[in-house]
Amino acid sequence: MHVVTNRRIDKKSGDLDIISKEPNEKGPNELRLLEITRRSGKYRVKLLDDRLPGRTSDRLRRILQLQPDDDIAQWRSFGVAYDFFTSALKDQKNILIFVHGYNNDLEDVLTTADKLEKLYDVKVVPFSWPANGGGPVTGAASYLSDKRDARVSTGAFDRFLEKLQQYHQMFTTLERGELWQKACGKHPDNHEAARAEYARLQARRCKVSINLLCHSMGNYLLKYATKPSGSMMRRAVFDNVCLVAADTNNRQHDEWVESIEARAGVYVVINKHDSALKWSRRKPGEQQLARLGHYLKELNAGNASYLNVTSAAHVGDDHSYFKDRPVRNNARLRRMFNSLFNGMEPESAMQYRADINAYELK
Numbered sequence: 001m002h003v004v005t006n007r008r009i010d011k012k013s014g015d016l017d018i019i020s021k022e023p024n025e026k027g028p029n030e031l032r033l034l035e036i037t038r039r040s041g042k043y044r045v046k047l048l049d050d051r052l053p054g055r056t057s058d059r060l061r062r063i064l065q066l067q068p069d070d071d072i073a074q075w076r077s078f079g080v081a082y083d084f085f086t087s088a089l090k091d092q093k094n095i096l097i098f099v100h101g102y103n104n105d106l107e108d109v110l111t112t113a114d115k116l117e118k119l120y121d122v123k124v125v126p127f128s129w130p131a132n133g134g135g136p137v138t139g140a141a142s143y144l145s146d147k148r149d150a151r152v153s154t155g156a157f158d159r160f161l162e163k164l165q166q167y168h169q170m171f172t173t174l175e176r177g178e179l180w181q182k183a184c185g186k187h188p189d190n191h192e193a194a195r196a197e198y199a200r201l202q203a204r205r206c207k208v209s210i211n212l213l214c215h216s217m218g219n220y221l222l223k224y225a226t227k228p229s230g231s232m233m234r235r236a237v238f239d240n241v242c243l244v245a246a247d248t249n250n251r252q253h254d255e256w257v258e259s260i261e262a263r264a265g266v267y268v269v270i271n272k273h274d275s276a277l278k279w280s281r282r283k284p285g286e287q288q289l290a291r292l293g294h295y296l297k298e299l300n301a302g303n304a305s306y307l308n309v310t311s312a313a314h315v316g317d318d319h320s321y322f323k324d325r326p327v328r329n330n331a332r333l334r335r336m337f338n339s340l341f342n343g344m345e346p347e348s349a350m351q352y353r354a355d356i357n358a359y360e361l362k
Contacts, residue, residue, distance in 0.1 A: 001113060002080055003034040003106070005128040006156035013046045019106045023130050029155040033077055036110060043110055052079045064170065072170075081167040085208070088123050094209045094342045096122040097164070097238070099157070101216025101247065102146045102280075104131045115323045116213075119334065120341045127160055129153035129221060143280065150221040157225050161232035168210065209239040209264075209343025216276065216319065219246035219292070226256045239264040239343035243304075245271065245319050246292040247280050253292050257301035264343055266303050269322075270358070272296055272310040276319035299357045305347060306358035309333060336361055 006028050008020035024030035035046040051074050052060070060066070060073045060082060072078055088095055096116060100109045106128055113124040130149045187193035214222045222243070226233045233241075241262045246253075260266050270293055277294040290297075299306045314329040315321045327334040332349070339346035350359035 001036045001110070001124070001126075002084070003036055003109070003126050003128055004160050005032055005034060005106075006030060006153055007032075007106075007128060007130045009034070009045075009047050011047070013044070016043050016045060016106050018045055018047075021105065021130055021132055023149065023152065028130075028149075028152040029159060031156055031159055033080060043107065045106075048076050048080070050076055052076050077163060078167060081163070082171065084123070084125070085168065085171050088208045091123075092208075093121060093123050094211065096120070096124050096341050097210070097212045098124050098126045099212070099214045099218035099221060100126065100128065100131065101218050101245075102131060102143060104128075112320075112323060116341070119323065119327060120338050122211075122341055127157060129156070131217070146217060147220060150217055151224050153221055154225040154227075157221060158228070158232050161237050164210070165232065165235065165237045210237070211240040211242065211341055211343050212238045213242045213244060213322075213341060214246070215244050215322075216293070217247045219243050219248050223248050223253075223256050226259045231259070233260050236261045236263045238262050240340055241266045242269065242340045243267065243292070244269045244322055245274055245277065245294075247277060248292050249289045250292045250295040250298055251289050253298075254301040258303050260303065262303075265305055265345060266301070267305050267307055267340055267346075268292060268299070268301070269307045269309060269340075270294060270296060271315055271318065271321060272308075273315075273317045274319050275317035278317075296356050296358065306356075307336065307346065307350065308353075308356070308358040308360045309336075310360075312361045332361060 005019070006024050008022045008024050009018060009032055010020060011018040024032065033048045035048055037044045037046075056079060057073045060079060061068065061070060064073070064082070066073055098113055098116060100112065109126050109128050113126050116122065116124050130153070131146050132149075222233070225231055239262065241260055243257075243266070246268065257266065257268070272294055274294040277291040280288065280291060296308060296310070309315050309321065312330055312333050314326045315333065318326050321327070321333070322337045327337060335349065336346045347359050350361050352359050
């Protein structure tokens with residue numbers, strides 16, 4: 001697994017202790033790419049160099065038909081992205097970008113990412129921002145510290161999305177070109193037949209969707225990432241954008257949620273009894289407003305579908321109900337999240353309540 005992060009990395013390789021709870025020493029917008037392996041139940045981390053070896057770079061230029069002086073082929077992130085997208089296409093698996101919440105260290109993030117891959121048969125790429133992870137401050141002070149770190153990480157997240165879109169566009173453009181050449185080769189003297197063959201080839205080729213899961217305070221990061229007019233969230237980078245247990249204000253959430261573009265849908269998942277979000281309202285210094293992830297009023301973002309799982313069996317007061325006991329014991333809940341994380345629409349299997357403008361899972 002690979003992880004994109006703006007955390008400080010203290011060594012080139014080692015166990016999870018080399019990952020700091022602080023932002024990168026070059027600034028919170030600085031991104032690093034980590035390769036994660038697991039041996040004997042323990043995670044090992046390798047910080048990847050920014051540049052690819054020359055031989056690997058030259059191979060990518062040939063495969064992707066790039067010019068010899070095209071600088072993009074020299075970057076490690078480009079090589080990793082090519083291998084990742086190629087693997088997803090070969091395995092016919094969709095891609096899920098995962099942004100974690102408050103008080104998550106990297107082990108928490110990796111454990112959740114592993115569960116997501118197994119539960120929903122997707123390929124997960126976590127974006128890990130410097131949440132406290134149980135550092136020297138705890139309780140409300142730790143919560144407020146993480147909110148600051150989430151807010152200053154929005155630039156790094158936007159840079160990550162810019163690379164994601166750029167690389168994906170390059171790879172899919174090449175693929176479309178190859179399919180068109182194949183279709184024309186089969187019907188060299190019949191343009192209409194070539195177009196029909198091209199459509200058939202595209203239909204047979206697996207379409208890999210790219211989806212975003214923001215959990216808990218990861219949605220606070222997302223909120224501030226939408227603010228700049230040039231934000232990547234204002235472009236259709238993702239098929240589904242999933243705001244689960246969102247630890248952001250419900251009040252006026254439509255102002256930033258409506259700026260999110262998605263090819264398929266924007267989904268807000270709500271559990272009225274979420275115990276973690278009830279706790280997060282008790283912030284000192286000012287009254288904490290109702291959280292988007294547990295409030296069933298003023299659900300008014302015009303581009304969003306609201307999914308209420310409050311009454312679904314085994315959800316209870318859970319905060320991470322997309323994994324572990326709730327989805328192990330509730331097949332309908334698991335199917336709903338499987339649809340969300342694989343670029344599909346879950347609404348058809350749910351009952352719509354016009355009085356609250358939400359779909360309900362019973």
